[in-house]
Amino acid sequence: xxxxxxxAHDVLIIGSGLAGLRAAISAAAVDxxxxxxxxxxxxxxxxxxxxAEGGTAAVLYEEEGDNQEAHIYDTIKGSDYLAxxxxxxxxxxxxxxxxxxxxxxxxxxxxxxxxxxxxRKFGGYSFPRATFAQDKVGFxxxxxxxxxxxxxxNIHFYNEWxxxxxxxxxxxxxxxxxxxxxxxxxxxxxxxxxxxxxxxxGRIYSFSTYAFSSTPDGLDMAYxxxxxxxxxxxxxxxxxxxxxSGILITEGARGEGGYLINNKGERFMQKYAPGKLELxxxxxxSRSMIREIQEGNGFKHETDVDCLKLDLTHLRADRxxxxxxxxxxxxxxxxxxxIIHEPIEVRPVCHYMMxxxxxxxxxxTEMAGLWAAGEAACxxxxxxxxxxxxxxxxxxxWGKITGELAARYATRKKVDSINRKQVLEEEKRIYDGLFxxxxxxxxxxxxxxxxxxxxxxxxxxRNEQELTSAxxxxxxxxxxxxxxxxxxxKEYNTxxxxxxxxxxxxxxxxxxxxxxxxxRESRGAHAxxxxxxxxxxxxxxHTLAYFTGNGGPKMTWYxxxxxxxxxxxxxx
Amino acid sequence: xxxxxxxxxxxxxxxxxxxKHQGEKEYPKSSVTLKIYRANRRAGESPHxxxxxxxxxxxxxxxxxxxxxxxxxxxxxxxxxxxxxxSCGSCGMKIxxxxxxxCYTKVSxxxxxxxxxxxxxxxxxxxxxxxxxxxxFAHHHNVEPYIQNDNADMPEKSKLTEFIQTxxxxxxxxxxxxxxxxxxxxxxxxxxxxxxxxxGPQALSQAYRYFIDSRDTAPKERLDLxxxxxxxxxxxxxxSCSAVCPKGVDPALGIQLLRGHLLGYxxxxxxxxxxxxxxxxxx
Numbered sequence: 145x146x147x148x149x150x151x152a153h154d155v156l157i158i159g160s161g162l163a164g165l166r167a168a169i170s171a172a173a174v175d176x177x178x179x180x181x182x183x184x185x186x187x188x189x190x191x192x193x194x195x196a197e198g199g200t201a202a203v204l205y206e207e208e209g210d211n212q213e214a215h216i217y218d219t220i221k222g223s224d225y226l227a228x229x230x231x232x233x234x235x236x237x238x239x240x241x242x243x244x245x246x247x248x249x250x251x252x253x254x255x256x257x258x259x260x261x262x263x264r265k266f267g268g269y270s271f272p273r274a275t276f277a278q279d280k281v282g283f284x285x286x287x288x289x290x291x292x293x294x295x296x297x298n299i300h301f302y303n304e305w306x307x308x309x310x311x312x313x314x315x316x317x318x319x320x321x322x323x324x325x326x327x328x329x330x331x332x333x334x335x336x337x338x339x340x341x342x343x344x345x346g347r348i349y350s351f352s353t354y355a356f357s358s359t360p361d362g363l364d365m366a367y368x369x370x371x372x373x374x375x376x377x378x379x380x381x382x383x384x385x386x387x388x389s390g391i392l393i394t395e396g397a398r399g400e401g402g403y404l405i406n407n408k409g410e411r412f413m414q415k416y417a418p419g420k421l422e423l424x425x426x427x428x429x430s431r432s433m434i435r436e437i438q439e440g441n442g443f444k445h446e447t448d449v450d451c452l453k454l455d456l457t458h459l460r461a462d463r464x465x466x467x468x469x470x471x472x473x474x475x476x477x478x479x480x481x482x483i484i485h486e487p488i489e490v491r492p493v494c495h496y497m498m499x500x501x502x503x504x505x506x507x508x509t510e511m512a513g514l515w516a517a518g519e520a521a522c523x524x525x526x527x528x529x530x531x532x533x534x535x536x537x538x539x540x541x542w543g544k545i546t547g548e549l550a551a552r553y554a555t556r557k558k559v560d561s562i563n564r565k566q567v568l569e570e571e572k573r574i575y576d577g578l579f580x581x582x583x584x585x586x587x588x589x590x591x592x593x594x595x596x597x598x599x600x601x602x603x604x605x606r607n608e609q610e611l612t613s614a615x616x617x618x619x620x621x622x623x624x625x626x627x628x629x630x631x632x633x634k635e636y637n638t639x640x641x642x643x644x645x646x647x648x649x650x651x652x653x654x655x656x657x658x659x660x661x662x663x664r665e666s667r668g669a670h671a672x673x674x675x676x677x678x679x680x681x682x683x684x685x686h687t688l689a690y691f692t693g694n695g696g697p698k699m700t701w702y703x704x705x706x707x708x709x710x711x712x713x714x715x716x
Numbered sequence: 717x718x719x720x721x722x723x724x725x726x727x728x729x730x731x732x733x734x735x736k737h738q739g740e741k742e743y744p745k746s747s748v749t750l751k752i753y754r755a756n757r758r759a760g761e762s763p764h765x766x767x768x769x770x771x772x773x774x775x776x777x778x779x780x781x782x783x784x785x786x787x788x789x790x791x792x793x794x795x796x797x798x799x800x801x802x803s804c805g806s807c808g809m810k811i812x813x814x815x816x817x818x819c820y821t822k823v824s825x826x827x828x829x830x831x832x833x834x835x836x837x838x839x840x841x842x843x844x845x846x847x848x849x850x851x852x853f854a855h856h857h858n859v860e861p862y863i864q865n866d867n868a869d870m871p872e873k874s875k876l877t878e879f880i881q882t883x884x885x886x887x888x889x890x891x892x893x894x895x896x897x898x899x900x901x902x903x904x905x906x907x908x909x910x911x912x913x914x915x916g917p918q919a920l921s922q923a924y925r926y927f928i929d930s931r932d933t934a935p936k937e938r939l940d941l942x943x944x945x946x947x948x949x950x951x952x953x954x955x956s957c958s959a960v961c962p963k964g965v966d967p968a969l970g971i972q973l974l975r976g977h978l979l980g981y982x983x984x985x986x987x988x989x990x991x992x993x994x995x996x997x998x999x
Contacts, residue, residue, distance in 0.1 A: 173869070187849060189897055190804040245870045247878045250863040250929060252886055252893050259880035280894070283803055287893065291861045303849070326842055327758075355799040356783075388775060391801045474801065476724055477820065478775065588787035631792035633759050636843040639791040 148567065149331045153181040153300065154554040156320060156335035157547075158307050159362055160184035161193035162282065162536060163518025164341035165289035166543025167550070171339075172296040174551035180299045183322060183333065185357060185641070187303040189290045192343060192355040193539065196282020197394035197470065199266055199274025200540070201533035202239035210271040212236050217709065219534060222268045222425045223527025224668035224678065225711035226375070226686070226704060231505050231525045233707070235534070238541040243275050246540075251288040252277050254467075264467075265399040266532045268425035268716075272399075274533040279394050279470040282536055305331075306641055307361065309570040310338070310369040310514070313563045317513035320365075321570050325641065328634025330575075332567060336559045337513045337550035340366055340501060341543065344519035346379075347645075348653045349494035350595035353385055353392040362520045364648035366501045367655075371509050372688040374522040374702065376499035376652070377659030378669050380530055381604050383422075383429040384454050385493025386479045387445040393454060393471055393490060395532040397483075398422040400467055402456040404433065405487060406441035412452075420716040427529040427669040428716055430492035434604045445489050453487035492604050496535060498526045498669065499659075502688060502702070507546040513557065515550050517542035524686065524704070528668020578643050581627035590626040591646045594618065598653055606660055607674045615657045619696075622650050655689045655697050662699055663687065680711055724825070747771050748823055750785055752793060753834040756843045766790065767830075772823045778831060779807050779818035782845075794844030802962055805898030809845045810834040815900040815960045836903035851912065852902050855919040859941055861926055864934035879931045892925035892970050894963045901957035901967050913946035917957035920948055921970035927977065939978055948975060 155171045157164050160182050171180045182188055203210045215236040220227050247253055247261065254262040254276050266274035277284040293299050304325040311318040311332070319334040342362020346354035367373050383404070384393040398404075403422050406412045416432035417424035424432075433452050436442060442450040456464060461484045464472055468483070475481045481488045500522035507515045507523055515521075518539040525538050594617075601614035626646070631639035665679035666672050684704060689697035747769055755763035768785045779797055786793045798806040800819045807818040812832050823831065839847035862868075870876075901917040902908055908916045915923075920942060927938045942948040951971050958968040969991070 186798050186804070186806065187853075190798050190806050192799060192804070194803045194896075195799050195801060240876050241870070241872070244876045244878050248863065248865070248868050248870050248931070250893075250926070250931065252890050253878075255881055255883045255886055257883065259882045259885070261878050280803075283896075284893065287895075292863075294857050294860070295862050303853075326848070355804065357798040389800070477822075478801070480775070586788070588791070592787075629791075633756055633761075633792065633843070635756055635758050636794045636846050637792075638795060639786075 149329065150334055150562070151181070151331060152334040154178040154336055155180045155550050156333050156338045157182045157341060158320060158338065159191065159341035159343060159518070159520065160186070160188035160301075161191035161341060161343055161518060162196075162285055162289065162539035163520075163543040164191070164339070165286065165293060166540050167339050167341060167517060167547030168299050169289065169292055169296065170544045170547030171551035172299050174548055175555055176296075176298055178298060178551055178554060180296075180551075181302055181333065181335065182299065183302040183305045183307055183320070185304065185306045185361065188301045189286060191286065192358050193536070194283045194286045195353070195355065195392070196285070196536050197279045197392060198396035198399065199264060199276040199281055199533040200243065200285070200536040201266065201269070201273050201531070202243045202275055202537065203236065203273055204240055204243060204261060204263060204275065210273055214270050215273065218269050219525070219531060220527070220709055221714055222529055222531040224529055224714055225680075225684065225709070226524070226527030226667060228505070228524035228705035229707040229709065230705050231523050234505060235525050235537060235541055238544075239537050242537070242540045242544065246285060246288055249288050249292045252284050254278060264396060265423060267395050267398065267423045267429070268420070268531040274396065274399065276396065278466075279396050279468050285536060285540070306644070307342075307365060308574055308644065309566070310365055311563050311566050312369055312511055313561075315511055317511055318559045318562055321567060325636050328637055330571060332562060334559060334562055336554040336557055338515070339546045339550050340514070340516040340520050341518045342520045344497040344500070345649070345652050346494045346497065348595060348649050348656065349379075349598045350592070351385065351390045351491070351599050352494040353382060353390055354494070359645035360648045360652040361645060363501060364651055366509070366516065367651065367689070367691045369511065370691060371511060372502040372690055373655055374499055374502040374524070374688055375528075375659070375686050376497065376655045376689060377663055377687060378498035378528050379494060379602070379656065380426055380496035380498060380669050381430040381492040382426055382495035383433055383492055384490040385495070386475065387449055387451055387489050387491060388447045389478050390493045391474055391478050392493070392495065393474070393488065394468075395426070397454060397456060397468055397471055400456075400463065401459055402454055404429070405453050405455050406436050407443050408441060410441075412436050412441065417716040424716040425529055425531060426495075427671070430604050431671055433492055443489060449491065451489045451491040454490045455487040456483045457485060457487060496530055498522070498528065498530055506549060507542045508549070513553060513559075515546035517546045528670060574644060578627050578647060579629045579640055581624065581629070583624060583626045583628040585626040587626045587628070587643045587646050590621050591642075591649065594621055594646075594649060594653060598656075602657060602660060605671050605673050607672060608661065611657055611661045615654065615661065618650060618654050618657060622654070658697055658699060659687045659689065684711065748781065749830045750781060751830055751832040752782075752785070752844070754844050755841065756794070757841070774824055776823045777819050778811055778821045778823060778833065781823055781831070782818060782833065794842070794846045796846050803896065805896035808836050808898040808900050808903065810836060810903070815903040817898060817900070817962050820962050836899055838903050838905065838908045839899065849899060852899055852916070852918065853897075855915045856897065856922060859915060859919045859923040860938070861922045863926065863929065863931050864937070865931055866933070881930055885930045889925045889929045892921050892965060895922060895925075895965050896963055898962065900960045900962060904956040904960045906954050906956065907950050907952065911946055911950055914950045915942065915947065917951075917967035917971065920951070920974065921965060921967035924970040924974040927974060935977075942974065943978055948978070
């Protein structure tokens with residue numbers, strides 16, 4: 145213990161996507177004397193926020209007919225009434241400032257002819273309010289924030305440090321433990337305040353738009369520290385992932401006028417959502433696609449996977465080159481299809497976790513001194529289904545809010561000690577339990593089996609039988625047979641990292657499945673064939689999951705905040 | 717649009733034609749051998765190559781092949797990766813001697829049945845395919861890559877307005893803002909190879925990106941930052957940076973335009989417009 149290095153900062157930010165970088169700037173600006181650490185398992189500008197494509201929602205043009213109340217309503221309706229309505233309101237009201245602030249920091253927003261910021265249509269909205277920069281919105285936002293961070297000499301980047309646990313005492317945050325990948329050194333980070341911005345868990349599915357690195361280490365770290373994970377059964381399947389990689393084709397492609405066709409050449413969304421067609425919310429479109437496939441109207445990809453096609457061939461080639469250049473590049477490179485000339489094969493793909501670390505409206509967790517923001521958090525902006533372009537918004541808004549709150553907290557309260565017992569326990573857990581484990585099964589095979597099974601049994605439509613068998617399989621995989629690391633080197637040991645990731649994936653998948661089994665209704669992205677209707681009498685409430693050690697999660701419920709709209713049937 | 721991509725479109729179109737006429741599909745290689753550079757000097761492992769055979773299909777990328785090898789053949793391969801869609805810039809490495817992104821290079825587009833993968837040049841080595849980017853990031857930091865303008869930080873309660881920029885204003889810097897900091901240009905640059913204090917093509921093109929942005933009000937200071945002994949004049953316009961850029965950023969053009977401003981030329985904007993026009997025609 146004596147030889148474990150301790151690094152101290154005032155605010156520790158875990159994760160470096162949009163939420164993390166926005167939080168860093170916001171915290172650094174509170175007081176230049178505070179030191180802010182951004183700790184990331186990747187090099188900080190490489191977080192998966194760079195792959196967000198289509199837009200960031202905000203009401204900018206009230207004089208042209210948009211208004212904030214409509215954005216709030218669209219978000220709540222999109223959520224199937226599981227959003228906390230005061231939280232949705234805060235998102236909407238905070239966003240316009242953030243769009244202009246990004247502009248002032250150098251964001252290359254696409255422009256209208258008059259030089260003002262352009263917006264386009266997106267699914268589930270009553271007005272074109274997805275603010276965009278070509279079809280590389282997340283990428284440009286990340287670069288803008290990363291570059292703006294360079295202004296602050298009190299922001300310290302820790303590239304490629306893998307956090308393993310939260311240190312705390314008396315329910316108060318003290319820091320984290322982490323491994324420096326370059327050297328393999330196990331290190332203590334001491335900090336008065338912390339913000340978890342470690343992103344979603346979408347790699348628990350094989351067919352996924354997420355980066356290979358988007359595993360639930362951040363969620364799991366909070367869960368193991370006793371914090372609740374909320375609404376984890378709500379997994380968003382985006383309608384248009386390409387085959388076989390799962391790389392995303394932005395909803396902006398439909399916003400620009402693209403449509404979905406079946407094997408008869410029909411624009412089948414006319415049957416399912418006549419009012420909104422392809423621009424219905426993602427859960428609605430994904431379910432329609434799977435029904436279409438089940439009715440025998442799908443195509444077969446050459447890998448023998450069922451799919452449908454997204455047709456953009458009727459759009460002008462120069463418009464595609466201008467507004468969807470990135471998508472065209474992706475189609476050519478990863479699918480062998482030039483969207484200018486032919487429809488591209490697509491299938492619903494795991495894209496976003498509505499759930500995450502349970503926080504209040506300010507992003508505060510149940511632990512003093514610890515906040516969460518972005519996809520890792522569940523402040524219940526999105527309820528049971530998120531609208532496109534609302535996630536980059538969420539990251540930016542709560543990045544800013546939590547950064548400021550954490551910094552103010554850190555000026556008032558200084559952590560003076562570290563829970564040494566926890567450090568030793570954590571060292572034992574990862575080195576004795578995993579690194580020096582004696583498993584015989586290939587951990588990469590375990591990971592593959594888990595993610596393939598989630599694709600099969602916890603996809604767009606779910607039922608009790610499949611979820612139960614999936615849960616049995618996860619519990620079987622959780623056994624010790626795979627716990628070992630073949631690579632014994634200290635330096636840049638990604639084998640070790642991968643095994644720790646897999647460990648967190650198994651626990652997280654279990655929570656998704658238990659939550660899905662408990663929720664005997666269909667709401668938003670969670671559709672049960674055995675309970676096909678929404679059941680407000682019994683399930684108009686959030687799911688909370690708490691860690692209990694090696695058994696399954698302890699589940700409870702949590703009320704939804706209603707401030708504006710009573711739930712009604714959701715039709716598009 | 718990069719040359720590589722244009723080539724790919726052509727190949728695809730040819731293939732489509734061929735299939736139309738002959739009704740046949742091209743059969744892909746079913747396996748390739750990866751010749752992987754291995755070294756971990758800190759742990760006393762000296763450089764050598766391992767050969768690992770992996771199965772491949774039509775869409776397999778070099779990254780897919782490497783991760784398969786890591787999962788099922790040798791779990792100790794040191795490799796950096798993340799998004800697998802050429803957005804994050806993690807997996808730069810030399811593939812058959814040329815700096816490329818592993819996720820953006822398909823096995824089927826490479827010649828032969830053996831693929832050599834090595835760490836990027838001009839970066840300090842860490843392990844196997846992984847290199848240290850600290851100095852590269854420091855060069856980027858040193859060109860002050862952010863908007864300098866008294867109004868850059870918006871007061872909370874201020875009237876919300878944007879800086880007006882026409883689509884043409886945006887076009888001046890847009891191409892250069894698509895840099896993903898993957899380091900391929902830095903690895904290919906012959907000047908960086910001989911002078912580590914030279915900022916390199918990535919940082920210099922970012923200096924130009926902010927210099928030409930109409931929202932920035934510190935152009936003179938920006939020029940001073942690169943106008944020195946190890947600075948922009950060390951570039952001898954080999955152009956290899958632009959040749960390897962996976963995103964079509966063209967750092968060499970950025971460097972030339974920035975030099976133009978240092979020398980007091982003012983016709984650069986016209987030049988960019990012309991180049992853009994030509995590129996549109998090529999597309």
